[in-house]
Amino acid sequence: MTVYNVTINLDPSIHDQWMEWMQKKHIAEVLDTKLFIGARLFKVRVDDPDGALTYAVQYFAETDEKLQTYYNDFAAKLREEGKQKFGEKMLAFRTELELVNDFFIS
DSSP: OEEEEEEEEEOGGGHHHHHHHIIIIIHHHHHTTSOOSEEEEEEOOOOOTTOOEEEEEEEEESSHHHHHHHIIIIIHHHHHHHHHHHGGGEEEEEEEEEOOOOOOOO
């Protein structure tokens, strides 16, 4: 499994609008591509001296090919809406994670 991780740094002035957009629209649109089996939204626990807020969204792809299809066919369009809505008040960077193993207490 490959995890497509998007970490977003937000100006507090857009927090509520961004949160609503992410939870009601953007994540659903990414999942509607049918290239991911699910997503998780996390708040990053960090004290930013400028008051910025940080979140991470993890999308779970079963194969690298599905993630590549997302990049090729959907990523640019879906990223553009965030840029248009929030501009410089939202900074995102993306990483890919490869699941090595799960360890949970049953």
